[in-house]
Amino acid sequence: xTKMLEDQLVEAVRKIEAGGAEKYHQKLKENHKLFVRxxxxxxxxxxxxxxxxGRFANFEAGNLPAxxxxxxxGQVNGQTVCVMANDSTVKAGSxxxxxxxxIIRIQETAQKLKVPMIYLVDSAGxxxxxxxxxxxxxxxxxxxxxxxxxxxxxVPQICVLFGPSAAGGAYIPAFCDIVxxxxxxxSMYLGSPRxxxxxxxxxxxxxxMGGARMHCTVSGCGDVLVQTExxxxxxxxxxxxxxxxxxxxxxxxxxGKLPKEGRKISEIVPEHQNAPFDMYELIDxxxxxxxxxxxxxxxxxxxITGLARIDGRVIGIIANQPKAKGGVLFVDxxxxxxxxxxxCDAFNIPLLFLADVPGFMVGTKVxxxxxxxxxxxxxxxxxxxxxxxxxxxxRKAYGAGLYAMxxxxxxxxCCIALPTxxxxxxxxxxxxxxxxxxxxxxxxDPKERVRFVQEKQKEYKETIDxxxxxxxxxxDDIVSGDELRNVLIDRFxxxxxxxxxxxxxxxxxxxx
Amino acid sequence: MKxxxxxxxxxxxxxxxxxxxxxxxxDTVALLESMKMEIPIESNVDGVVSEIKAGSGxxxxxxxxxxxxx
Numbered sequence: 001x002t003k004m005l006e007d008q009l010v011e012a013v014r015k016i017e018a019g020g021a022e023k024y025h026q027k028l029k030e031n032h033k034l035f036v037r038x039x040x041x042x043x044x045x046x047x048x049x050x051x052x053x054g055r056f057a058n059f060e061a062g063n064l065p066a067x068x069x070x071x072x073x074g075q076v077n078g079q080t081v082c083v084m085a086n087d088s089t090v091k092a093g094s095x096x097x098x099x100x101x102x103i104i105r106i107q108e109t110a111q112k113l114k115v116p117m118i119y120l121v122d123s124a125g126x127x128x129x130x131x132x133x134x135x136x137x138x139x140x141x142x143x144x145x146x147x148x149x150x151x152x153x154x155v156p157q158i159c160v161l162f163g164p165s166a167a168g169g170a171y172i173p174a175f176c177d178i179v180x181x182x183x184x185x186x187s188m189y190l191g192s193p194r195x196x197x198x199x200x201x202x203x204x205x206x207x208x209m210g211g212a213r214m215h216c217t218v219s220g221c222g223d224v225l226v227q228t229e230x231x232x233x234x235x236x237x238x239x240x241x242x243x244x245x246x247x248x249x250x251x252x253x254x255x256g257k258l259p260k261e262g263r264k265i266s267e268i269v270p271e272h273q274n275a276p277f278d279m280y281e282l283i284d285x286x287x288x289x290x291x292x293x294x295x296x297x298x299x300x301x302x303x304i305t306g307l308a309r310i311d312g313r314v315i316g317i318i319a320n321q322p323k324a325k326g327g328v329l330f331v332d333x334x335x336x337x338x339x340x341x342x343x344c345d346a347f348n349i350p351l352l353f354l355a356d357v358p359g360f361m362v363g364t365k366v367x368x369x370x371x372x373x374x375x376x377x378x379x380x381x382x383x384x385x386x387x388x389x390x391x392x393x394x395r396k397a398y399g400a401g402l403y404a405m406x407x408x409x410x411x412x413x414c415c416i417a418l419p420t421x422x423x424x425x426x427x428x429x430x431x432x433x434x435x436x437x438x439x440x441x442x443x444x445d446p447k448e449r450v451r452f453v454q455e456k457q458k459e460y461k462e463t464i465d466x467x468x469x470x471x472x473x474x475x476d477d478i479v480s481g482d483e484l485r486n487v488l489i490d491r492f493x494x495x496x497x498x499x500x501x502x503x504x505x506x507x508x509x510x511x512x
Numbered sequence: 513m514k515x516x517x518x519x520x521x522x523x524x525x526x527x528x529x530x531x532x533x534x535x536x537x538x539d540t541v542a543l544l545e546s547m548k549m550e551i552p553i554e555s556n557v558d559g560v561v562s563e564i565k566a567g568s569g570x571x572x573x574x575x576x577x578x579x580x581x582x
Contacts (some may be wrong), residue, residue, distance in 0.1 A: 274549050325520045328548030358547040363521045365574060427548050 020089030057422035085120035093123035097133035182210035254310035265481030316344035357401030388495035532576025
């Protein structure tokens with residue numbers, strides 16, 4: 001008798017773990033997608049997930065294995081994590097009442113255990129037929145997002161998008177710290193192309209509406225664009241290696257590596273302030289080889305944001321890229337910087353600012369887009385960050401660009417300058433034009449005019465000479481580019497014990 | 513038809529290609545001056561230049577077409 005019951009259980013589990021009907025598995029293969037349980041095997045160390053709850057959810061329905069979502073606890077890089085993973089072979093991964101309850105419970109578990117929460121998303125959204133049970137109630141779908149907001153900054157939250165994340169479900173990636181998207185399959189949208197055509201008359205493809213590339217390059221809703229599911233999961237594993245389990249811990253320091261071989265920083269940085277150069281080459285010369293994990297590489301490329309290790313210690317880098325849009329800060333780059341600074345500050349990751357910035361963009365286009373409001377977000381995030389922060393002035397740092405890049409007033413632990421540094425309200429050309437505009441107009445002889453402008457520029461440059469700024473204690477030190485890596489290694493080690501609170505209050509009124 | 517656009521508002525310093533030239537993705541095809549910086553404009557695609565839409569000294573806005581490729 002017991003044998004029969006045992007066999008019955010084995011058979012039930014086999015059926016659940018097989019997911020939906022064969023034709024849907026076939027469809028996965030055609031779309032180069034993996035079955036949900038295979039994704040989990042790739043995610044967890046040694047392919048093992050030891051703990052799964054709600055396996056029998058909606059068992060009685062007969063055709064809804066696990067109710068379309070696998071919720072498991074396992075280990076990634078030796079660190080415990082909670083995971084929810086949609087099964088698109090079961091009713092297209094849609095959410096019924098038990099699907100939602102399972103997701104809420106695994107989120108609650110992640111909070112109690114203080115471990116990262118990972119969302120492996122591939123879902124068509126709500127099951128409209130079940131809406132009364134899963135949509136509006138206290139433990140309905142809304143609670144998933146409420147929980148995400150509550151968990152934000154408490155534990156890392158990571159979203160890997162393998163397929164659609166539609167309508168309300170699109171808020172799952174929106175509330176995560178990072179969104180990794182598989183090109184060709186992943187998509188996010190509030191209204192599908194079909195709905196857009198019905199209600200506003202717009203005809204558009206799914207890729208244009210909410211494809212992975214669009215979100216990673218234009219909207220900024222995606223952070224990392226990958227080509228395969230395997231790459232997506234490896235990327236999530238690597239990202240997690242930079243983070244502690246929760247906000248009270250620090251990231252794990254590993255043994256350091258030398259930087260990639262290449263030109264010296266003194267050779268990379270041009271002396272002439274207006275000439276472009278590639279900031280990636282400078283970053284390579286600073287950080288441990290192979291350790292740079294870039295966030296939002298394809299979005300607002302005038303500002304580079306990424307995690308890296310310097311002698312094994314995790315840091316977050318915010319760097320202007322003179323090669324893209326002159327390294328000028330725009331609406332999108334300010335948003336990108338603000339979110340990345342908040343991410344690092346939440347999880348005790350020290351910040352390194354590499355400033356070479358002509359300022360925030362000017363012109364009607366950006367003013368109408370609210371560049372002041374967006375710039376304020378980045379400056380607010382820089383102000384509030386209490387992790388060790390080092391501001392390095394590589395070349396110019398003009399105007400509010402200096403503020404956004406953690407200039408002296410923003411409580412960096414130090415502001416250090418390379419010999420090429422230049423700090424000012426504006427560059428010499430703009431400043432001379434601003435101050436002597438009328439006088440320049442009055443000079444009729446073109447030669448005399450050029451001579452006058454050059455002379456005034458020379459005088460101006462002397463007033464903002466970096467040795468003068470160091471003499472006035474505006475910068476804390478001037479160092480050679482070639483010494484910079486060692487200086488940073490030492491300083492980040494010294495600042496390890498930094499412990500401060502920014503301000504006593506409930507929360508700021510965010511300049512959003 | 514492919515084209516290369518200004519990545520930001522500014523003044524055209526120099527167009528570095530001529531009609532009939534072949535360009536590869538990643539090639540610098542024009543220089544703008546904006547915010548007192550030299551802004552290199554790279555092609556995103558391979559192609560042959562069929563038309564040049566802007567000249568030195570022109571003000572261009574972000575998204576304006578500079579060069580048309582076949």
